[in-house]
Amino acid sequence: MIIVTGGAGFIGSCVQQALFQQGRRTVIVDYLHDQGKWRNLAAHPPHLIVPPNELPAFLETASGVEAVIHLGAISETTARDGDLVWQSNVTLSQLLWQWCAERQVPFLYASSAATYGAADRSELFADGLESVDTLQPLNLYGWSKQAFDLWVKRTVEAGEPTPPQWAGLKFFNVYGPNEYHKGKMISVIKVKYDELMAGGPVRLFQSDRPDIEDGQQKRDFIWVGDVVNVLLWLLEHPAISGLFNCGTGQARTYEALARAVCAAAGRPAEIDYVPMPESLKGQYQSFTQADMWALREAGYKAPFTSLEDGIGLYVEGYLASGRSYL
Numbered sequence: 638m639i640i641v642t643g644g645a646g647f648i649g650s651c652v653q654q655a656l657f658q659q660g661r662r663t664v665i666v667d668y669l670h671d672q673g674k675w676r677n678l679a680a681h682p683p684h685l686i687v688p689p690n691e692l693p694a695f696l697e698t699a700s701g702v703e704a705v706i707h708l709g710a711i712s713e714t715t716a717r718d719g720d721l722v723w724q725s726n727v728t729l730s731q732l733l734w735q736w737c738a739e740r741q742v743p744f745l746y747a748s749s750a751a752t753y754g755a756a757d758r759s760e761l762f763a764d765g766l767e768s769v770d771t772l773q774p775l776n777l778y779g780w781s782k783q784a785f786d787l788w789v790k791r792t793v794e795a796g797e798p799t800p801p802q803w804a805g806l807k808f809f810n811v812y813g814p815n816e817y818h819k820g821k822m823i824s825v826i827k828v829k830y831d832e833l834m835a836g837g838p839v840r841l842f843q844s845d846r847p848d849i850e851d852g853q854q855k856r857d858f859i860w861v862g863d864v865v866n867v868l869l870w871l872l873e874h875p876a877i878s879g880l881f882n883c884g885t886g887q888a889r890t891y892e893a894l895a896r897a898v899c900a901a902a903g904r905p906a907e908i909d910y911v912p913m914p915e916s917l918k919g920q921y922q923s924f925t926q927a928d929m930w931a932l933r934e935a936g937y938k939a940p941f942t943s944l945e946d947g948i949g950l951y952v953e954g955y956l957a958s959g960r961s962y963l
Contacts, residue, residue, distance in 0.1 A: 638684070638701050639872075642666040642733070643709030645686070647816040648747070648808070650677035651861050652706060652868055654963050657681035664699075666692050666709060672818040676962050689729070696736050704802075704872055707733050707746040713822050714751060714776050715916065726781035731788060734800065743802035745871055748786055748880065750809040750857070750925050751779030757924045764807055764882040764931050766790040775922070786880060802875045806867065809884030809927050812947065813861030814955040814963045825891070826858075826948055829898045830956050838907040839895040845918045851910040852892035854923045857884035860947035863939075870937055877935050884927025885941040897945045901952035 639656060643649040644665030656663050658681070665683040669675050687695045689709065711725045730746060737744040753762055754773040769790050774780045786805060793799060812824035829839045843851045867883055892908065899906040913921065942950070955961050 638662045638664060638699075639703050640664045640666060640699075640705045641683075642689070642692075642705070642707045642729075643747075644683065644706075645669055645674045645677055646708065647677075647813075647819060648811060648861060648864055649706075649708040650674075650815045651813065651865050651963055652708070653678060653683060654681045655865050655869060657683075664695075666695075674818050677815045677818070679962065692729075693732070702740070702742050704743040704745065705733055705737055706868060707744065710747060710782075712749075712778060714778050715821070716777050719777060722777050722781050723784075726778070727785050727788070730785045734789070734792070734803070735798075737800035737803075738798040741801050743872070743875055744800040745802075745804050745806070745868060746785075747782075748805040748807045749779060749782040750807050750882070750884065750927070751776065751922075752783040752786065752807065753922070753925065754779060755922070759888075759926045759928065762882065762926055762928045764880055764928060766793065766880050769880070775919070789880070799878075802871075803878050804871050805880040806864075806883040807881065807927070808864065809857040809859050809882070809925055811859050811861050811864055813951055814961060815861075817961065825894065826898060826951060827956070829895055830902060830952060833899065833902050833904050838909045839899065840909045840911050841891050841895060842913040842917075842921075843910045844923065845913045845921060846923055849923055852895070852908065853890050854921075855888035855890050855926070856922070856924075857886070857888050857926045858894065858944050858947070859884050859927075860942040860950065862950075863941050863947075866939055867932070867937065870939070874936065879931060879935065881932045881935070882927035882929055883932070884925070884929065885943075886927050886929040887941075887944075888924060888926035889944045894944060894948070897948040898952065900945070901949045902957065 645667035663683040664685045754775045812826045896906045
């Protein structure tokens with residue numbers, strides 16, 4: 638049995654689909670609520686769904702757990718409730734780590750590229766516990782992920798009990814099917830596709846930095862299928878532990894993204910630049926690029942999907958196909 642927290646969410650439901658295809662027995666820890674998240678699981682239901690508030694009681698009697706994949710979190714970069722974010726993103730992560738350490742269960746968890754804050758050069762995106770101390774996240778969400786990474790570092794360095802395998806993945810900009818419940822945190826690819834389908838141009842934020850032209854902000858965008866492959870690879874290699882970046886290693890401009898969406902949708906590339914909201918100024922990452930050396934050095938050899946190919950898979954295989962869900 639594999640426990641997947643956040644298993645009804647975007648990345649979690651894609652992991653669930655892969656485990657379902659393998660014939661693995663899964664327990665998902667998540668709320669379905671009324672956002673249609675059940676549709677993320679419709680084609681590949683788990684053995685059991687446990688509401689997060691019932692997780693501690695469930696863990697008291699759980700047996701036969703092969704691994705915990707901890708993806709559940711408050712992931713909004715605009716979140717403001719510090720107490721709730723700490724409880725969800727740090728305290729729960731500590732509880733699961735300690736439970737896995739006591740029972741010697743592998744523990745894989747989601748960190749975030751948001752921990753890198755205002756880093757704007759490729760050399761500033763080094764991963765590994767040795768690089769954690771100097772990072773300066775720009776928002777509450779990134780800080781909470783950084784706080785847990787720091788807690789892991791102190792725990793490991795102090796020689797305190799650890800799971801037999803532990804691996805944190807710093808997800809960069811993930812996109813793909815099953816993200817439709819995410820509201821304002823949905824990927825920019827989906828937003829731009831919807832703008833096209835509404836008959837308008839693709840709209841991109843103007844740059845809030847004088848040294849970066851409009852549309853030339855760069856992010857490392859990663860297809861969700863590649864994220865799932867990394868997680869499955871880690872499950873298959875229990876000797877691998879550490880804190881790893883999970884991106885493609887290649888930053889691409891928003892202009893390139895917009896053009897790729899238009900091409901996949903069969904529409905001419907028409908791009909308008911609109912002012913960046915005041916709430917994002919000073920908190921906007923204008924550049925992200927995963928340093929993938931550590932994961933490659935650990936033995937992960939699979940190629941990553943290019944932005945154009947990933948957008949083609951998403952648009953043609955899901956958004957425009959009438960089969961939106963994985």
